[in-house]
Amino acid sequence: MSDYKTLKAQIAELEKQAEEARKKELKEAVQKIHDIMREYGLEPKDLGLSTAKLSGKDKSKPVTAPKYRDPASGKTWTGRGKPPLWMADAIKAGKQDDYLIDKAAATGSKPANGGKSATKSGGKTPARKTAK
Numbered sequence: 001m002s003d004y005k006t007l008k009a010q011i012a013e014l015e016k017q018a019e020e021a022r023k024k025e026l027k028e029a030v031q032k033i034h035d036i037m038r039e040y041g042l043e044p045k046d047l048g049l050s051t052a053k054l055s056g057k058d059k060s061k062p063v064t065a066p067k068y069r070d071p072a073s074g075k076t077w078t079g080r081g082k083p084p085l086w087m088a089d090a091i092k093a094g095k096q097d098d099y100l101i102d103k104a105a106a107t108g109s110k111p112a113n114g115g116k117s118a119t120k121s122g123g124k125t126p127a128r129k130t131a132k
Contacts, residue, residue: 068099076101
């Protein structure tokens, strides 16, 4: 019977050979698909595929505009998720408003409608009635 180190070396060699064989076969499969598509004039959409799926990019997520900018580095942060170190330090110091890109939102300047709410009730939500 073989010892452990020999078996591990054989496994590693077999895994390497398997990966090389997979890459070769994958390349051949892609070529066959391209040939068939050219022969029949098929496009990815004819197969129910979109270019987003083919490129691996998910275009369904909206891009969030950055809310904060570090004046020293120019790096930005959207305000979502874990803050970067420069922002974490600013938050600890209570200076996060200094990093706002749109300072009007933080200074309390009135919006174009004079600060009035667009709702009839002035933005207040009516109290819920409980069932008796």
